[in-house]
Structure formats: structure tokens, C-alpha cells
Amino acid sequence: MSFSDLEDKIKSYIDEENQLLIIQKAYEFALSKHDGQLRKSGEPFISHPLNVAFILVGIFADYETIAAALLHDVLLEEASSIEEIKEQFGENICKLVQGVWKLSKINFSTENEYLIDYYKKIIVGMSEDVRVIIIKLADCLHNMRTLWALPEDRQKVKAKEALDILVPIAHHLGIHKIKSELEDLSLRYLKPDVFYDIAEKLNKTKLEREKTVYDMQIEVSELLKEHHIIHEIKGRAKSIYSIYNKLNKGKKFSDIYDLLALRILVENEQDCYLTLGIIHSKFRPLPNRFKDYIAMPKPNMYQSLHTTVFGTDGYLFEIQIRTYDMDEVAENGIASHWAYKEKENSRAMFQNTTDQKLQFFKSILDLSSDKVNTEELIDEFQNELLNNSIYVFTPKGDVIELPKGATPVDFAYKIHSRVGDTTVGAIVNNNIVPLDYQLKDNDIVKINTNKNSTPSKEWMNFVKTSQAKSQIKSFFVKSEKEIYIEGGKYSLEKELRRRKISFSDFFTDENIKSICEVLKVDGLDNIYAAVGNNRYTAGFVVNIIDKQPEPTPKIVKANVDTDADIIVGGFDKIKVNLANCCNPVCGDEIIGYITKNNGISVHRSTCHNLTLSEDRTLDVEWNINTNKRYLTYVLVYTNTSSNHMFDLMQTISIHNISVDGINIINRADNCVYEIGCYVKNVDQLQKLMVSIAKGDYVDKIEREMR
Ligand code: MN
Numbered sequence: 001m002s003f004s005d006l007e008d009k010i011k012s013y014i015d016e017e018n019q020l021l022i023i024q025k026a027y028e029f030a031l032s033k034h035d036g037q038l039r040k041s042g043e044p045f046i047s048h049p050l051n052v053a054f055i056l057v058g059i060f061a062d063y064e065t066i067a068a069a070l071l072h073d074v075l076l077e078e079a080s081s082i083e084e085i086k087e088q089f090g091e092n093i094c095k096l097v098q099g100v101w102k103l104s105k106i107n108f109s110t111e112n113e114y115l116i117d118y119y120k121k122i123i124v125g126m127s128e129d130v131r132v133i134i135i136k137l138a139d140c141l142h143n144m145r146t147l148w149a150l151p152e153d154r155q156k157v158k159a160k161e162a163l164d165i166l167v168p169i170a171h172h173l174g175i176h177k178i179k180s181e182l183e184d185l186s187l188r189y190l191k192p193d194v195f196y197d198i199a200e201k202l203n204k205t206k207l208e209r210e211k212t213v214y215d216m217q218i219e220v221s222e223l224l225k226e227h228h229i230i231h232e233i234k235g236r237a238k239s240i241y242s243i244y245n246k247l248n249k250g251k252k253f254s255d256i257y258d259l260l261a262l263r264i265l266v267e268n269e270q271d272c273y274l275t276l277g278i279i280h281s282k283f284r285p286l287p288n289r290f291k292d293y294i295a296m297p298k299p300n301m302y303q304s305l306h307t308t309v310f311g312t313d314g315y316l317f318e319i320q321i322r323t324y325d326m327d328e329v330a331e332n333g334i335a336s337h338w339a340y341k342e343k344e345n346s347r348a349m350f351q352n353t354t355d356q357k358l359q360f361f362k363s364i365l366d367l368s369s370d371k372v373n374t375e376e377l378i379d380e381f382q383n384e385l386l387n388n389s390i391y392v393f394t395p396k397g398d399v400i401e402l403p404k405g406a407t408p409v410d411f412a413y414k415i416h417s418r419v420g421d422t423t424v425g426a427i428v429n430n431n432i433v434p435l436d437y438q439l440k441d442n443d444i445v446k447i448n449t450n451k452n453s454t455p456s457k458e459w460m461n462f463v464k465t466s467q468a469k470s471q472i473k474s475f476f477v478k479s480e481k482e483i484y485i486e487g488g489k490y491s492l493e494k495e496l497r498r499r500k501i502s503f504s505d506f507f508t509d510e511n512i513k514s515i516c517e518v519l520k521v522d523g524l525d526n527i528y529a530a531v532g533n534n535r536y537t538a539g540f541v542v543n544i545i546d547k548q549p550e551p552t553p554k555i556v557k558a559n560v561d562t563d564a565d566i567i568v569g570g571f572d573k574i575k576v577n578l579a580n581c582c583n584p585v586c587g588d589e590i591i592g593y594i595t596k597n598n599g600i601s602v603h604r605s606t607c608h609n610l611t612l613s614e615d616r617t618l619d620v621e622w623n624i625n626t627n628k629r630y631l632t633y634v635l636v637y638t639n640t641s642s643n644h645m646f647d648l649m650q651t652i653s654i655h656n657i658s659v660d661g662i663n664i665i666n667r668a669d670n671c672v673y674e675i676g677c678y679v680k681n682v683d684q685l686q687k688l689m690v691s692i693a694k695g696d697y698v699d700k701i702e703r704e705m706r
Contacts, residue, residue, distance in 0.1 A: 001050060003027050009057045010066065019063035026067035026089065033074040041149035048142060049073060055138040059177065059335040065131045068096035072135055075101040099132030100139065102442065105393065123169065133169060134335060137178050140166050144185040159189035174300035174333020183241035191244075198240050201253055210235070213260055216311045220262065220279065227278055229271050236261040236320070260311070261318045265327055269294060272321045276305050279319065283309035286316065294326070301329050392443045402439060406464040409435050412447045413468040417667060420471055422449040436462040470665040474672055484702065485525050487606030488532030491589075495538035499546060511545050518544050520693060521700070532606055533702035534588065534682065535689045566592070566602055566620050575599025576620070578630065581706045582607035585630035587682030592620035607705060629678035631660055633704035634689060636673040638697045641666065647695060648673060655688045674704060 007024070014020060030049050037045035053069040061069070067089060074080045075097065086094040103123060123133060140162055147155050163186040170179035188195045213235045224231050238261060247253065266275055272294060289308035297303045304322040311317040328336045389401050392411060400414050408426030412419045425448040426433050439445065455472045463469055496506055507524065516522050519530050519541070530536050566576045575598070582604040584590050589605040594616045602620055603610050610617070638644055645662060652659055652675070660676035679685045685703075693701050 001047070001054060003050065006050060006054055006057065009054070010063075013060055014063055016063075022089065022093075023063055023067050023070070026070040026093070029088065030070045030074055033077045033080050039146070039149070041146050045073075048146075051142045051145075052135070052138045055141055055178070056135065059134075059175065059332045061131075061134070061335065064093050064096060065135060067093050068100065068131070069135050069138060071097045072100045072139060073104075076104075096129060096132055096135065099129065100135050102391065103132070103136050104139075105399070105442075123165070130173070130334060133173070134175070137166055137170050137173075137175065137182075141178050141182055141185075144182060147185065147189055155189045159186040162186050163190065172300055173335070174302060174329065175335055176331050176333065180239045180241070184239055187241050187244055194244060195240060198243050198247070198253075202240070202243075209260060212311075212313065212315055213262065213317075215313075216260075216315075216317055217262060219312060220264070223278055223282055224264075224275060227274070229275055229278075230267055231271075231275065232265045234263045234265070236263045260315055261320070263320045263322070263327075265322060265324050268323055272305055272323060275321050276307060279307070279309060279321075283311055283317075285309050289318075294322075300333055302333075304330060390439060390441045392439050392441070392445050395444060395446050400445075403464050406439050407436050407462055408433065408439065408445060408447060409459050409463050410465045410468045411439065411445050412449075413463075413471050414465065415447070417471050419447055419449055420468060421455055421475055422451055422453050423455075424448050424450045424453050435459070467666075470663070470672075471667075474665050474667065481529055483608040483705065484529040484532030484606070486528075486532065488528035488530065488538075491531050491538040491606070492528065492541065495542050499542065501542075501546060506542070506545065515541060515544050526700075529702070533705070534604070534606070534686070535693070535702060536686065537682075540686075566590075566600075566622060577601050579603040579607065579609070581609045583630070583632035583704070585632050585679050585682050585685055586622045586624065586626075586628070588622075590620055590622070592618045594618065604705075624681075627680075629658070629680055631676060631678055632685065634675045634677065634685075634692075634701060635704050636675065636692060636701045637699040638671045638673070639699040640697055641669050641671060642697075644671075644673070644695070644697050647697070648675065648692065651692050651695070652677065652688065655684065655691070657684065657688055670699065 003024075006027075007020070010020065010023065027050075031046050034045040034049075039045055039048055049070045049072060052072065053066050056065055056069050071085060071089070071093070074085070075082065082094060082098055085097055089097075123136070143158065144162055147158060150158065162182050167179055167182050167186070170176075170182060184195075217233050217235060221231070221233055243253075264275055266272055286308040289306070291306040293302055293304045293306065303326040304320050306318065306320055308316055308318050322330065390404055390406065391399050391401055393399055394415070400411060402410055402414065408428070409420065409423060411426075412423045423435070426435060426437065427446040427448065428437065428439065428443050430444075455475050457472075457476065459472050460469065463472065493503060496503055512524055512527070515527055519527060519536065521527060521530055527541065531538050531541055566578075576592070577599060578584055579593075579601045584602055584604045590602050591605045591607075591610060592600045592602050593610060595601050600618070600620065636648065643664075645664070648662065649659070658678045660678060662676070663674040665672040665674065677685075677688070679688070689701050689703075692698060
């Protein structure tokens with residue numbers, strides 16, 4: 001095929017001279033850029049963009065789309081740049097070329113169902129203009145037509161990619177022509193035995209079928225003429241893939257009645273229904289096979305009447321009745337808007353607004369049946385659309401989607417939490433950049449790690465993704481365990497001293513074992529930690545061995561007049577705040593800390609933020625006469641990655657505790673739930689923590705200290 005063949009076809013529907021000139025210029029530009037290159041099939045490379053353009057002309061694409069199709073692979077050449085294309089062909093065409101180029105850099109092959117949906121999402125999300133996707137479909141179709149030139153293993157990978165990802169998109173856009181050819185080609189490479197078997201059977205029965213269809217066609221046509229309905233009847237070939245699908249559902253080849261199919265085209269909607277009535281009066285319809293897609297079009301705009309009738313000689317015929325306009329939409333889907341007279345309208349049609357994209361994306365997901373993750377994916381997608389994502393690449397060419405303003409640290413955590421935790425530097429497009437560098441679309445990012453390195457709290461100031469934030473946070477939460485151990489050991493020592501028991505007498509191997517059984521922990525350190533994070537009081541733990549009534553907590557009954565939470569000895573009406581690092585609740589052992597200009601800040605005595613300089617701390621006590629509830633945070637570490645939000649909410653509600661919020665930190669194979677809850681006192685909190693800890697899915701639970 002040559003450019004003049006293409007031009008002849010274009011001229012049948014585009015007559016503006018300047019548009020034709022731009023197409024020609026695009027061809028010449030591509031020709032010079034691809035000069036000397038060959039495709040795997042041995043043809044000169046230019047044959048590929050020419051064929052892609054030809055496919056698009058077949059669905060009456062506009063001149064910008066055709067020009068972009070001719071140029072769609074020139075960016076692969078080192079000698080061409082985006083600026084050059086923008087300068088020569090303007091903003092619109094350049095954007096289309098760039099869009100297709102972006103998509104072509106992504107390696108979409110995957111076995112993972114979740115990723116298949118993710119990739120569909122990326123294609124939709126990355127394409128600001130739906131014409132980019134249409135060019136991509138045509139590109140894929142031509143590559144599939146020439147797939148024979150690739151080695152067999154690549155053939156299968158490419159065919160699966162087309163079937164999993166591009167076919168559903170083509171179906172959604174209603175571009176039946178491209179969809180159906182892609183399906184047949186994919187089947188041919190994925191299951192050659194099945195494909196050729198069906199093709200052969202079709203071939204064997206071809207003459208017989210053609211004669212039967214022809215007879216029926218004449219009969220129906222005569223009937224419609226009698227009623228003065230202007231019409232056209234086409235015999236219709238079923239695609240091999242659709243037959244394969246039916247065979248797959250357990251039907252026998254001989255039973256597939258819509259092998260015999262007719263399509264009747266009429267001039268208006270009213271004639272569609274008239275035609276249906278006339279046909280049903282003569283040929284008995286098969287029950288439950290009538291569908292009115294005119295009154296209720298499919299989501300991809302498809303309209304038609306479908307019925308199945310007993311035709312001549314008792315053969316079953318599937319008949320479609322539709323207007324010429326409906327037929328255009330059925331074949332070309334969204335692309336049929338190109339044929340509309342009002343060009344402005346059609347332009348608006350192709351500009352993807354956020355709403356349209358979302359709708360589009362939803363219906364693509366609907367196609368992939370009942371995925372559990374669908375809702376989440378849509379939420380995520382909506383977020384990303386509104387936040388404006390960027391797409392960057394790993395050195396291997398995998399695409400990573402990030403919000404605008406994301407940094408190499410965000411990228412590192414998106415790859416893996418271990419990569420994030422050990423990041424020491426980043427290289428973007430071969431240049432060393434600082435870790436707070438803002439990534440741009442198409443950056444190629446390489447992360448340097450050192451296995452002995454750990455995250456820095458500084459990172460919290462610049463990371464953009466919630467994933468990176470929560471991972472960095474959970475890293476520090478982890479190292480705070482040491483603080484709990486220290487604090488717990490201190491409280492236990494104090495309690496034992498009070499009861500005049502020696503530490504080494506108390507913590508014998510046997511006692512440790514019994515305490516561990518009760519607390520559901522293992523090892524002495526974890527006993528300390530359970531006390532240090534206030535899950536249990538020291539008294540409770542000591543009582544397991546040395547049974548004594550627990551002393552009443554250090555709460556004083558204060559003057560009923562005051563409504564302050566905290567009573568500070570010797571000071572009247574002083575400003576008191578509960579520290580929001582350790583969030584003490586009534587009954588916690590507390591210490592006041594005199595701040596420079598914010599009165600007294602009250603911390604739990606185990607809080608690591610307290611620097612225990614005697615002259616700035618003072619004794620404070622709880623006022624138990626208030627009905628206040630205190631906001632505090634609990635961290636629940638689970639041992640599975642499944643969602644236990646419901647179990648947690650249920651447990652919490654039993655304790656009549658209100659929840660401020662639950663934040664889930666997903667890690668490789670478990671989760672951390674950060675629960676903000678309002679409790680009356682430490683007693684209530686402790687009971688809650690003990691009953692949450694009873695769940696088998698709970699690894700450990702502790703109060704949060706920031
Ligand atoms: Mn291409």
C-alpha cells in the first residue's frame with residue numbers, strides 16, 4: 001500500500017486542502033525519520049504508520065488523528081523531538097503523538113488479574129484525548145496483523161495483551177470493527193488448534209449456509225417490499241471468536257443458530273419496529289430471544305432490535321434490525337461521531353472530561369465482571385484524576401503512577417517498603433537529584449539503597465503519597481518499642497519495690513511463662529512492652545503471680561467546683577493541655593511539663609518526648625469529676641493482609657467507645673490499624689485493648705506514642 005492509496009481514501013470524506021496538506025506533510029516527515037529502517041517482517045518501517053493510518057481512515061478519522069497516526073512512532077527515533085513535532089504540526093497533533101508514545105513505553109503484559117484492570121485504568125488515565133486510545137487500537141491491530149513475524153513466545157504474549165486489555169477498551173468505545181478483528185487474531189495465536197478447527201468447519205458448511213441465508217434474504221425482502229418499507233439486507237458473518245465463545249459455554253457447533261444471521265437496515269426508527277412486526281407475523285419467533293436495544297441502548301451506544309426466528313426449512317435465524325445511523329454507531333462506536341456533520345460537536349465528544357473518563361473507566365471495569373477490588377479501584381482512580389497523576393518509569397521500563405509533586409522517596413515506597421526504608425539516593429534521567437526532587441512525567445527513576453540505612457523523619461515533610469507517609473511512620477512506630485520496654489520495666493520495678501518483692505525472685509522462668517500465657521505475648525521484653533504501652537498496668541501483671549487487690553489508680557477526688565481535667569497542685573486556673581504525642585487519658589500516670597508559652601503540657605509518665613529535667617516538670621493529677629472523654633490512639637498490628645475493619649468496629653462498639661477515625665497502614669503481608677478513640681479513662685481503654693487482643697488476627701496492640 002502506498003501513500004497515494006491512502007490519500008485517495010481520505011479524499012472521499014475530507015476535502016479541505018490545508019488538512020490534506022498537513023496529512024501529506026506528516027507522511028513525508030515520518031518517511032524521512034524512518035528512512036532505512038525495516039520492520040521484523042522485512043518491510044520498510046513506513047508501512048506500519050501507513051497501515052495504522054489506513055485502519056483509521058476506515059473509521060473516518062479526522063485529519064489530526066490521521067496525521068498523528070503517521071507520526072506515532074517517530075519519537076522512537078533519537079533524531080526527533082517533541083518540540084520539533086509541536087513546531088511543525090501544532091499543539092493538537094503533537095499531544096496525540098506524545099500520548100501514543102507514552103502508552104507505547106509501557107509493558108502491559110501480565111498474568112495478574114488485578115494488574116489487567118490497573119493497566120486498563122492507566123491507558124484511560126494517561127490519555128487526555130480519547131483519540132489517543134483509538135490510534136493505540138489501530139496500532140495494536142496492525143501489529144497483530146503482522147504478528148507472524150515475531151517468535152512464537154512473543155506472539156502469545158502480545159496476543160494475550162491485546163485480548164485482555166485492548167479488546168475490552170475497543171468494546172467499550174463501540175469500535176466493533178477493530179474489536180472483532182483483534183479478537184480473531186488473538187485467538188489465532190493463543191489457541192491456533194481451536195481457531196483453525198472452527199475456520200475449517202465454517203468453510204465446509206459455507207456453501208450450504210450461504211444458500212440458506214440467500215433464500216431467507218429473498219423471502220424477507222419480498223415481504224418488506226409488499227409493505228413498502230425501503231430496506232437493505234445483508235447476510236452477516238459471525239466472527240470466529242464469537243463462535244469460540246459459544247462453544248466454550250458448552251454449545252455444539254451444530255447448535256449455534258446465529259451462525260445464520262441477517263441484518264436489515266431501514267431508514268428510520270419506526271420502520272425498525274414495523275419490520276419486526278412483519279417478520280414475526282410470518283416467521284415464528286423463538287421465545288425470550290427478542291431484545292430491544294433501541295429503547296434501551298447498550299452503554300457503548302449500540303442500538304438495534306434483535307430477534308431469532310424459525311426461517312425457511314426450519315433453520316433458526318438471528319436477525320438484527322436497525323437504521324443506517326444505528327449501524328454506523330454499531331460498527332464504529334465513538335468513532336462514528338467523526339461522520340457527524342457538526343464538527344464542533346464531535347470535537348467536544350473526544351475531549352475527555354473527568355466525568356466522562358470516570359464513566360468510561362467504570363464501564364470498562366464492569367466488563368471485567370465481579371472483581372472485589374472494583375470499588376476501591378474506582379475511588380483510587382477518581383483521586384488520581386482529580387490530583388493529576390504523573391507517570392514515571394523504572395530503569396526496566398515499568399510504569400509507576402504517582403501524584404503530581406511526588407518525590408523519589410514516594411517512588412521508592414511504591415516499588416517496595418524495603419526499597420523505601422533503605423533509600424539513600426536517587427538518579428533521575430541519569431542525573432543525581434536530591435530526595436525531595438519533584439518528579440516529572442516520563443522521568444526514568446533509579447533508587448540507590450543501602451541495606452543498613454533507615455528512613456529519616458525529615459522525609460515526612462516532602463513525601464506526597466499516603467503510602468510513603470504511613471510506611472515512614474510505621475518505621476518509627478516500630479523503633480519506639482524500645483521505649484515501651486524501658487518504660488514498662490521501670491513501672492514493674494516500681495510496683496515490685498512497693499510490694500517488697502525482689503525483681504529476680506519475681507521474674508523466674510516459670511513466672512515469666514505464666515505471665516506470657518495470660519498476656520498472650522512471648523518473652524520478658526514483650527511483658528515490659530505490654531506495660532510500657534499501657535495495655536496492662538504493672539499492678540495487673542504482678543497480680544498474675546502475687547494476687548493482691550489492685551490499688552486504686554492515682555486519681556484524686558477534687559473540689560467539685562472545678563471542671564478542669566487536670567489538677568495542678570499550687571496553681572490556680574493555669575492553662576493545661578494534654579500532650580498530643582502520647583495522648584494521656586484519665587487514670588494514666590501523668591507528669592506536667594512547663595512549656596515556654598503554652599502553659600502546662602501533660603504527658604504520660606512513659607512518654608519519650610519528656611526530658612526529665614526536674615525544674616520543668618511538676619506533679620499533676622486527674623480530676624475524676626468530669627464526664628469528659630479523651631481522644632487517644634491505639635495501634636493494632638494484624639498478622640494477615642485481609643481487612644479486619646469490621647471486626648474492629650464491632651469490638652469497639654461493644655465497649656461503648658466512640659471512634660474518631662481508623663487509619664489503615666497496609667504492609668507487605670499484614671496491616672496496622674491506627675484507631676483514634678474517645679475513652680472515659682484508662683480502665684475502659686485497657687478493657688478495649690484486651691478484648692481486641694483476643695482476636696486471632698491480632699499480632700499485637702499498643703497505645704500510640706508519636
Ligand atoms: Mn506503532
